[in-house]
Amino acid sequence: MRYLVSRAIVIHEMTPRRKRALYTGRYVPITNRPRYELKKFVNAMNGIFPPEQVLGEDESKALQRRHAETPTILHEFYRVWRLSGPDAINHQCKLWREINEYWANMATQLVGVPGAGAAIRHNGRPGQTPRKEALRLFIEFLLNPECDRLAGPCARCGKYYIRGSVRNKLYCSRSCGTRSTALAATRKRRDNEHADKLRRAQKAADKWIEHGHTRLDWKTWVTRKEPDITSKFLTRAVNNGELQSPLEDKKL
Ligand SMILES: [Zn+2]
Numbered sequence: 517m518r519y520l521v522s523r524a525i526v527i528h529e530m531t532p533r534r535k536r537a538l539y540t541g542r543y544v545p546i547t548n549r550p551r552y553e554l555k556k557f558v559n560a561m562n563g564i565f566p567p568e569q570v571l572g573e574d575e576s577k578a579l580q581r582r583h584a585e586t587p588t589i590l591h592e593f594y595r596v597w598r599l600s601g602p603d604a605i606n607h608q609c610k611l612w613r614e615i616n617e618y619w620a621n622m623a624t625q626l627v628g629v630p631g632a633g634a635a636i637r638h639n640g641r642p643g644q645t646p647r648k649e650a651l652r653l654f655i656e657f658l659l660n661p662e663c664d665r666l667a668g669p670c671a672r673c674g675k676y677y678i679r680g681s682v683r684n685k686l687y688c689s690r691s692c693g694t695r696s697t698a699l700a701a702t703r704k705r706r707d708n709e710h711a712d713k714l715r716r717a718q719k720a721a722d723k724w725i726e727h728g729h730t731r732l733d734w735k736t737w738v739t740r741k742e743p744d745i746t747s748k749f750l751t752r753a754v755n756n757g758e759l760q761s762p763l764e765d766k767k768l
Contacts, residue, residue: 547659550660550661550662551662553656554657554660554663554665554678555678557653557656557657557660558666558676558678560586560590561587561591561594561666561668562587562675562676563583563587565582568642581645581646582642582643582645582646585646586646586649586650590650591669591676593611593650594666594676596609596611597654597658614651615651615654615658618648618651618652618655619655622639623638623639624636624637624638625637625638662678665678666679667679667685667688668688670686670687670688670689671686671692671696672687672688672693673688676688713744713749714753714758716742716745717742717745717750717753718760720737720741721734721737721738721759721760721761721762723741724737724762725762734762735747735750738750
């Protein structure tokens with residue numbers, strides 16, 4: 517059972533000419549544990565679900581299907597929601613029609629809560645199909661006051677995550693960020709080393725032509741001048757078109 521807690525925030529809408537406040541409605545957060553609920557939703561996005569009790573083979577099959585297919589549907593919902601911007605709910609797209617339809621058929625009830633207030637109760641039972649379950653979870657997510665903290669997928673590991681700060685935009689964690697940077701640095705260093713080898717190989721090969729009268733073939737010549745360069749490296753570089761074979765020069 518979940519509560520729509522009775523702590524409500526009245527919003528004011530300013531008309532552009534007369535800056536008069538108009539009472540247009542109330543924002544009622546779905547939960548008084550937004551971070552906890554958000555974490556549960558992120559887990560579902562990443563395919564992690566809390567254990568559920570199932571009775572019989574049919575329920576067990578339905579559960580397996582839900583766990584297998586719901587995350588992909590949630591990724592699609594999330595993508596559409598992100599793309600539609602802050603006025604998302606007013607867009608007349610397919611997703612919003614589907615959400616509204618689901619919401620309209622959801623049984624809700626006004627109940628008393630400890631402290632003498634009231635709350636809206638709705639059923640927290642998983643949906644029968646993966647799509648219905650995705651809709652149920654997504655509506656809960658949209659009602660979460662911290663829903664804009666959801667981010668992802670992480671540029672390195674592909675997981676969805678709760679954004680801690682605005683700076684943390686690409687990676688789910690510090691470790692993913694630093695690993696990714698370290699990887700880029702290694703790649704750059706290797707590229708530089710490769711380019712340097714090619715430069716030295718070309719220079720030595722040119723010398724082979726200038727020298728003219730040697731019994732050594734050009735590859736052996738180059739590998740003797742530049743001991744860290746192998747004959748295999750030269751063959752590959754010529755085949756890749758990164759290096760010009762001096763034999764081609766001779767033919768011209
Ligand atoms: Zn990551």
